Amino acid sequence: MTGGSNLSPETLAIGHGYDPATALGAAKPPAYLASTFVYPSAQAAKDLHQAFFDGADNGATGYIYGRLGHPGLDIVETRLAALDRGEASAIFATGMAAISAVFLAFLAPGDVILHSRPVYGGTDMLITSELSRLGIRSVGISDGIDRSALMRDAEAAADAGPVRVIWAETPANPTAALVDLSLLGEAADRIAERQGFRPLIGIDNTFLGPFVQTPLALGADLCMTSLTKYAGGHSDLLAGGISGSEQLISRLKAFRTLVGSTLDAHSAWLLARSFETMALRTERAADNAAKIAATLRGHPKVASVTYVGFTPHQSVLERQCRGAGSTFSFRLSVDEAEGEAAAFRLLDALKVMRVAVSLGGTETLICHPATTTHYAVPRERRVAAGITDATLRISVGLENVRDLTSDLETALEAV
Ligand SMILES: *Cc1c(COP(=O)(O)O)cnc(C)c1O
Numbered sequence: 001m002t003g004g005s006n007l008s009p010e011t012l013a014i015g016h017g018y019d020p021a022t023a024l025g026a027a028k029p030p031a032y033l034a035s036t037f038v039y040p041s042a043q044a045a046k047d048l049h050q051a052f053f054d055g056a057d058n059g060a061t062g063y064i065y066g067r068l069g070h071p072g073l074d075i076v077e078t079r080l081a082a083l084d085r086g087e088a089s090a091i092f093a094t095g096m097a098a099i100s101a102v103f104l105a106f107l108a109p110g111d112v113i114l115h116s117r118p119v120y121g122g123t124d125m126l127i128t129s130e131l132s133r134l135g136i137r138s139v140g141i142s143d144g145i146d147r148s149a150l151m152r153d154a155e156a157a158a159d160a161g162p163v164r165v166i167w168a169e170t171p172a173n174p175t176a177a178l179v180d181l182s183l184l185g186e187a188a189d190r191i192a193e194r195q196g197f198r199p200l201i202g203i204d205n206t207f208l209g210p211f212v213q214t215p216l217a218l219g220a221d222l223c224m225t226s227l228t229k230y231a232g233g234h235s236d237l238l239a240g241g242i243s244g245s246e247q248l249i250s251r252l253k254a255f256r257t258l259v260g261s262t263l264d265a266h267s268a269w270l271l272a273r274s275f276e277t278m279a280l281r282t283e284r285a286a287d288n289a290a291k292i293a294a295t296l297r298g299h300p301k302v303a304s305v306t307y308v309g310f311t312p313h314q315s316v317l318e319r320q321c322r323g324a325g326s327t328f329s330f331r332l333s334v335d336e337a338e339g340e341a342a343a344f345r346l347l348d349a350l351k352v353m354r355v356a357v358s359l360g361g362t363e364t365l366i367c368h369p370a371t372t373t374h375y376a377v378p379r380e381r382r383v384a385a386g387i388t389d390a391t392l393r394i395s396v397g398l399e400n401v402r403d404l405t406s407d408l409e410t411a412l413e414a415v
Contacts, residue, residue: 009083009211010279017078018272022071031269032071037063068257072268077241079275080231083210084223086243090252091268095206095226096122097261098240102202102222103127105255107164109135114157114187116141116168116179118385120204121373123167144168144179145313147186154187158194166191169204170320174329174369174393175386176308178316185219200248206230207308209360211282212323216243229360233274233281237267281362281398282323288404289326289396295405296330301412303333306386327359329369332390332415339389342415343368346392349411352403359395364404366394 007016018029039045039062047060052068063070073091081089092098103126107113113127117140127138139157143149157163166188170179184201192198202222203215209230215223225231227239242252256262263271293307309324311317317324334342347355353364357373367373369387377385396404 012079012082013275013278016082017075029072029075029269029272031266033265034070035066037065037070066265067260067262069253069262070265070268072265072272073263076239076263076268076271076275079272080210080225080227080241081243083275084205084216084225084241084243085214086216086223086249087246088249089241089243090249090256091227091239091241091263091271092256092261093240093263093267094238094261095224095228095240096126097256097259098224098226098242099123099204100126100130101252101255101259101261102167102200102224102242103131103136103165104259105251106200107131107136111162111164112137112139112157112160114139114141114153114163114166114191114199116144116170116172116177118172118175119167119169120173120206121377123169123204125376139163141168141179144170144177144183145316147183150180150183150187151190154190155194158191161191162195162197163191163199166199166201167204168201169207171207171308171311171325173207173327174306174391176306176311176328178308178311178313178320180313180316181215181218181220181320202242207327207359208321208323208325209278209282211279212286212325213321218320221245222248227271229358230282230285231274231278231360232271233278233360233362234270235356235358235361235363235365237270237274239263239267239271282326284398285326285360285396286323288398288401289328290324291401292394292396292404292408293328293330295408299409299412301333301415303331303390305330326396327393329386329391329393331388332392334390334415336389339391340368340371343390343392345414346411349414350407351410352399352407353394359393361395362398364395364397364399366392369393 047058050056051060077089141153168179200221203220204224206226222244224242227241296302297305307328332342353366356365357367370389374382
């Protein structure tokens with residue numbers, strides 16, 4: 001699949017999808033803040049509806065009503081598709097709206113979803129509560145790097161099947177565990193032999209983003225990104241995108257029109273602007289993160305650092321990724337019973353880093369997962385996922401790395 005151009009992603013991120021001739025020559029895309037669009041004539045209205053709902057090839061183009069699509073949405077979808085190297089993209093109001101659309105549009109009662117572990121908390125709850133309420137069962141992947149373990153999980157899923165979706169997050173948060181995408185393709189083939197059709201492979205690419213990892217080029221059918229994070233990049237918008245083939249994406253857009261989870265015009269405008277600096281931000285944040293991870297790894301008050309760059313599976317990392325991202329976790333070197341108090345002392349002593357959930361903003365954010373992002377996850381499952389009471393997660397931003405390092409080192413003294 002191609003993004004319709006052989007230009008580099010850094011170039012595509014600046015202007016792809018916007019033609020100034022469509023907007024009085026405005027050098028930058030305007031924010032089209034309109035919920036509805038005026039038809040030039042009654043016949044044009046009919047033609048447009050025929051084209052939109054029946055796919056009639058009558059040459060009609062234009063917009064109808066914001067929930068069905070709008071000019072700002074077209075710009076960001078065209079751009080995201082090019083960055084993800086997909087034929088098309090659909091952008092939703094949030095990342096969870098995008099994930100829900102995949103699950104609800106492609107799964108039916110009695111189906112099985114095979115998924116990596118751990119997955120994002122919202123995804124986990126969606127699978128275990130809403131999908132299971134609809135009679136959609138799930139099978140977890142125990143190890144995404146080990147071929148025989150993965151094939152066993154694939155067989156188990158096929159036994160319970162039909163398996164219609166394979167969903168993986170690689171690298172996983174906060175374990176930094178990788179899933180080998182070529183093995184995932186083999187698992188899909190194995191399942192296809194059993195049930196006569198191949199499950200869709202969807203990858204949550206939020207942690208690395210399109211400048212570091214392009215799952216569609218590695219055999220995935222769908223690439224999902226919470227654009228709230230690195231793409232938005234300034235912690236001031238919510239959005240979620242999915243790229244893939246024209247056929248799969250048009251199904252998701254039809255679903256989106258009915259559930260009403262379309263991205264709004266103002267967020268689309270912010271997002272188009274944010275894409276322009278995404279390559280630079282991604283690169284600087286990754287440089288800063290590598291330095292901070294190295295500082296923490298050698299620090300006497302830190303027991304371990306779970307950073308993708310430190311993975312023992314370097315060959316998988318090199319095959320799939322062009323970097324290690326800038327969000328990771330670390331564990332303080334204290335007794336488990338002391339973990340929460342020690343982590344709180346560190347957080348409250350920070351002057352530059354801000355204590356908040358989320359990631360991918362210009363500012364460095366840090367949080368205590370056990371009492372925030374994973375608050376609702378039972379302790380046993382939390383610890384199995386590598387989150388102890390002494391674990392902290394950091395999303396490294398674009399500040400001067402010396403300021404960040406000294407902020408962290410000073411705060412570690414309070415531990
Ligand atoms: C934040 C996040 C999501 C959900 O995105 P929202 O925009 O918050 O709905 C999904 N997956 C991962 C890995 C995330 O970090």
